[in-house]
Amino acid sequence: MMDVDEFELERETSAPIDMLEHYFTAHGWSCERGEDEIVANFQGSWAQYELRAIWREEDNVLQFLALPDIRVATDKRLTVYETIGLINEQLWLGHFELWASSGLVLFRHAALLEGDDGAVLTLQQAETLVEAAIEECERFYPVFQFVLWAGKTPQEAIAAALIETQGEA
Template identity: 25%
Template sequence: MFFDSQNKINSFENPIDYIEEHIYKFGIDLFRDSPNLLTLNFRGQWRNYKVIFSWDEYNQIISVSSHFDINKKEKISKNIYSLVSIVNEKVNLGYFHFCSKVKTVFFKYQVSVKGFDFLNQEQVEDLLNVVTKECDKYFPAFYLYFFKKQDPKYVLSASLIETYGEA
């Protein structure tokens, strides 16, 4: 990191430094796994999410990912891929994917920061907000799928209520 004449942080070589500095101010539990990896626990609407920020220095990309701490020991039907596909058509930024190895759903979002010397506070908040907003919105659908009925159309219609206008 670089400092100006007033000893304030001016820019970071590694954006994870700034993300850590900003998130630390809010008293959120975080852990610096390595110079390019930051893990934190963030409270969403439905539960706490483990959010991971990683920095790819070569490509200058920040990746933000989270996973639903839900998994089912029994067999999960292949319809999970249909559900993920339908959900991904509705997601504004990022994407969900099902990992068959750990039998849970992950959300991932990536941002290129080529040409930027620093991240501002709003950008860091946006990175975190995108993850929590999308995870909060679609968590009920995946939860219903895992524990109630493995029918993608049913769980989406039962869990998503789209609102239009004001009441």
């Protein structure tokens, strides 16, 4: 298996979906791709994440989604919407959403890509897209769990989940 450093030397830019496929493969993550879309699975600390990228060539936009396997029952959606609002105030890149039709919580952000020979994605951009999504999902997953399963208010859940710890237990 090729590691990320070897990949970086081999290819620094590529078509967006191609670059993400190489990035996922270099990390050993299973993935499936179509012409304008790729889906990978990643095991995080809290959950199995589905990572999905969709390339919109007509707009030169790469949309990146991370789905942390959180489904919200109808009676909890108002509280989760409030939670998402408070979380999103703290984010610089991307945002959380709750899809009304399915009750799924997801993290989403997009990149506008341009280049002299068509839109390309650099390895650094791919790392930023993927790592930002995973980091935010990992950071805020406990907040959603505290709200959904422990009955905490959004403010209590954020305070409890984002405590800075020293060392490891």
